[in-house]
Amino acid sequence: MGAVFANQVRASIAFVGDGARDTFPFDFDVFDAGDIRVAINGTETDTGFHIALTPSDQGGGGLVRFETPPVNATTITIARHLHLRRLSSFDAMSIPRGDALERDLDFMTAALGDVDRALTGTLRFGAGQGDGVSAALPVIEPGRALIWNDAGDGLANGPSADAIAVASIKAHQAQDAANRAEAAESRSEIAAASFERSHASAMLNLDFRSGDLLAWEDERRMPVIDAPVNRIMDIRETGSLVRLSSGAQLTLPVASLARNGVRFRVFNGDGTMVDITTASGDVIRPTNGGAEVTVYPLPTRGDMVDLVCDGTRWFAAPIHESGPVVKLLRVASQSIPAGGAFLVEWDQVIEDSHGLYDSAVHGITGLPPGFYHVDIGVRFPITDQSVFTTLSLERFDGTDWSSHLQANDITAMGSGAAHSLRLNGIARINPSPGSGLRLRLSHSDAQTRDIGASGLLTWCHIHRIGG
Template sequence: MGAVFKVDGGAGVGFAGDGERTVFPFQFAVFGSDDVAVRVDGKPVTTGFHVALNDGEEAPGGAVIFEVAPWVGAAISIRRYLRLRRLSAYGSSASPRGDAVDRDLDYLTAALGDVDQAMVGSLRLDPADQDKGDLALPRMVPGRALVWNDQGDGLANGPDAGEIASAWQHGAMAQDAASRAEAAGTRAETALAGFQKQMAGAAFDLDLRAQNVTLWQDERRMPVIDAPGDRIMDIRETGALVRLSNGGRLSLPGVSAARNGVRYRVVNGDGTMVDISAASGDQIVPLDGAAVRSVYALPIRGDCVDLICDGGRWFAAPIAQNGPVVKLLRTGSQDIPAGGYFIVEWDQVAEDSHGLYDAALHGIGSLPPGFYHVDAGVNFAIGDTAVAVSAYVERQGAAGWSTHLQASDIVGSGSNATQSVRVSGIARIGIGTDNALRLRVRHSDSVTRQIAAGSVMSWFHLCRVGG
């Protein structure tokens, strides 16, 4: 007795052509060579091949043999396609043969299996909704979307693409109008607060433990907001004076048409490193010529900046920026060869509030434009003879490094003593160029001299005094 016919999995198989292979086997049962449907790259193929079926019940399937090998990368699909038909005719005068009945039942089983596989990829109602409605389609209307009807028990024709786009535009306009209304309300609230506090003026901050006093007069009489931590400003707080402290960060809202004219004034209230961060994808444009960036630093106590949104960008207008920018100290001894010039290398950064120390240049690079007070000193070990020493502050420009400030002195003779040679003055830093400084020294001795070791003996101080 033969095995009972059954359907395992799908009645189809796929291959990729390699330009050489012509024989492509399949293992699903068919009842004739015309039950095999072949597609190449999704298109039906009816010529250029023949189907060879296997013999016997134990080895179903066969092979599709192409006359010319499909090209490289061709997608070859071989599937069973059973048409609606009977394989045998039973007369009324004789008993039907068992093998004919069995073959017809096998055919019906295979056809039902193909229907079952096809149902897997069809749209079906959730079991919980089986008795709630039907999926009868409405009459065809070009360009319309299918939607559930108001009762939720059937399909209906919905809006077309133009109506959907129009609804989206109306929603965007409504959102913009709401933002503008909120901005107008905010400005009204701010104006009312300013009117009620028109007698308010100076702000006074006294810290007895730290012995610090901050006193300022804001000419716009803006309300003061203390933001010691990570503060995200709201559009309703426009016009506020924000005092950052304790390493806080002010996070700006994203730019939009509704925020056109929104303004904040931000001050560093305690001298810790605080900064202002733009929203994701936005940039802050400094009005002092510095580089556009997403984080605007206020490292020094008293640093103050106005932030203005024009609806498309945030602008930063510095009001006051002062205090030391960078302080480099040399704590170890260093040999200065005889004759020639020697760039001082710094082995410790005691304070680098802007992250501008550049070990490759042995100086400070990428400075914001403005005027800087420079105070640099090199501590020499006194030797047996006096020696002439010169110190130069050099600025890097388009043509390379050039002397910007210079000082000369005579280091006396003696033993177990040191003497500092100091250079001080105002250096100008340009916009985009001429924005790096370094220290170079020379001495007149014919032998090597040494920079003395010490905790604060050789230094390079830089302080921004104006934009």
């Protein structure tokens, strides 16, 4: 047997059952059937099978035959496990037989081989580990982790599971505090930038695409972003007021703990289909009970929404639900004589949520204190003479009307076309029972000009956006 054991390199074999096969061979030698261990799906069993050994002179090994075939996909493991024993006994006067000595040596060789294979799967010190290191286990303390001691030369009892859980919670809280600190730093930078802008008061906006010049004042002291094309927002722009136009799309930054509290106020500035989308599969949840979406549309001119991140998703709070909304149209043409500034008279009220339109003064009166987004357009026909025009939003302070916001433009020259005069901005209404807003138009032509008849291109939209 010696040559056989010297050449064997394994002492186990595994099979996968198919529900029909009941016989499984093994090719390693054993000394009797008690040296065989059979396991089903990793669980050792000693019933339900029979072992037949093949004589060593016929190749060794044997068969395991199950009384009932193992079910399909079952893992059957057959392994050798030698229990220590003496195979031969010699007294002081007998002469040992050679085959008995050979059998004993085979047993020791096989047992040592099994021990060697078992040691390969155990934890061992590396070759470079210094002397004096011990792997002896400390006294058992229930619930404690096992760690290396401070000297690094032995094992010791570590923290309990409860202590580890508390440390994990503290680490999570520290990470959350760091994320909040990052967001607070970004918001402070925005606030500082806004404070610096506030000293400029009135602001001038030049639109080189259309040749328009727009002068307006953001009395809410918010950074204002005009987005006529697709725009990706940045966390450092939190607190900004964003105007979408020309079918633009706004993409929000990824929702994360560092973004908790980030807020944008977005409105549709010209009535085209504009929308807001999320990044990385995040969702926007409307606060008015709508379904969560990845694209939130603002289909109507003047629609406004606050977008707030809670660290995991974005919430959309429609602003028009929290204050007065007035939408006016001028459908029929109106003459605007030369040499003065004349009120635009509105002949259709599309929406007046609080009954604030006063046809006697052609304006909106009795407005509650707060900040209002104003979006106004006037269709002005083009002629062979270019003229300078001014749109003035007048505010009533309880005693008199005075100019509050202005937009100036110079019309083109030609025929059969019209020029759209625009005024956008944030108006402030102070606490006063007689507060109101109305529009006045003036031009530099020596002749009377008419606001063109249009149900689409002459409008006045006023939305309350904050107190």
